[in-house]
Amino acid sequence: MLKVRAELCERIDGIKAAIPYSSNAGLCDKASDLRHLAQQYQFRPVAELAWKLEGRLARGERGPSVINVLSLMREATECGRADTQTASTWAAAASIRSM
Template sequence: MDAAYATRDPVQAELAARVAGIGHRARTVSIATLASEVDAIRAAALPHGLYPAVAVTHAIEAALARGERGALVIGWLDILRDAVACDRHDGPACETYLAACSVRLSG
């Protein structure tokens, strides 16, 4: 894991590693596999209160459902990695990450 995204929280560290793994495989696996792996991140983040990460996973899942692939999804995985490492877990933090996803979408 990149030192810039290192965290002391073992859950966040494990999720960040999983996001990185998804990113490495994103160009070669099916949309269904990507969606399943992103959903697993959401399911793991939710009980730990990592709400910005949960919000971003919903945006990624919606993009995958629309058939998005390639650089756009890779960009959203970068945002997800940041959201996983975020120390804030409130509504405004979720809105900030969703706005970042929106900016990526409009490019």
């Protein structure tokens, strides 16, 4: 699982680094790939946050709201919990941070 966590963190960091020069469609694709990887390994909090990230990117958002979700994704990856309740908690945190 450490390898999977490292891969998730690397992809999260890659999305963050790509924000200034990538199209929203390209960023959405990267977020989708990240979500699929998280789902494959049952990292529900990361998958849920990636879903939220895809939505924000699809609406053309950039900046603080996207950076906040990416930060939460990184924290969720490192927390080690992957159950449904934890996923709901992280999703709620993303909703609150975007206000």
